Amino acid sequence: MYEHPEPTAVFRPLRENGPALLVPAAWTVAASAVLGVVSTHALFVAHVVMSVLLVAFLVGSWGEMGSGALRVWKLVILAGTPVTLAGVLGFLALDGVLALPARPLLSIALYGWILLPAVGLADTGRRVGRSARAYDVGTACCVVGAVGVAVAGSPTATAVALGVVGVGQTLGIVAATVAE
Structure with a gap:
């Protein structure tokens, strides 16, 4: 008789490896x-999907993230x-x-996701011996990306600054994935 795997066992590989794909994406x-290659509507949809994924990740990982860097x-x-x-x-x-000011809300989202992971990366880099350089970078x-976005004078310069953020955060998440 076929036994169904535990739901946590099924989703564990997604929780462990998904961020290494989702962050650069x-x-x-x-x-x-x-x-201007992707519409703002696509970015809106990405935010909705990311909101759902964040909550699902927290619910699925809550008990495992009780101490240390986690x-x-x-x-x-x-x-x-x-x-x-x-x-x-x-x-x-x-x-x-909605009758709300769009720019401050979008800035909170942008700078929040540039700088919040910096806190996690810095903390993780302090805690690990191996791969510490990846977290520091x-x-x-x-x-650097946050400053670049703030001073960018063109869409190209902003995109480059976002690319710097993406590379840095990807280095950190890949280092964490490989270390497991």
């Missing part, structure tokens, strides 16, 4: 939207969920669906 979509990442994701929802609201305001890329 998210920053690629964001940079593509800045360049606790810090749990806090990053907890803080990132309303940050992502600010982006959802910002896109709805941009489309005129990731942290630096987040900070």
Whole structure:
């Protein structure tokens, strides 16, 4: 008789490896939207999907993220969920669906997801011996990228700054995935 695997066993590979694919994909979509390659509606949909995935990840991983670097990442994701929802609201305001100021909400989402992972990367880099450099580079890329976005004078410069963030965060998440 066939036994069904436990749901947590089925989703474990997704939880462990999914971020290494989703992080670079998210920053690629964001940079593509800045360049006009991807529509703002696609970015809105990405924010909605990311909100759902963040909550699902937290629910599925809550018990495993109780101490050390994982606790810090749990806090990053907890803080990132309303940050992502600010982006959802910002896109709805941009489309005129909500009577809210779109730019501040979108800025919260953008800078939140540039800088919140920097906190997690910096903390993780302090805690690990192996791969510490990947986390340090990731942290630096987040900070440099945030400054780059703030001072960018063109969509191309903004996209490059977002690319720096994406590379840095991807380095960190890949280092974490490989270390497991």
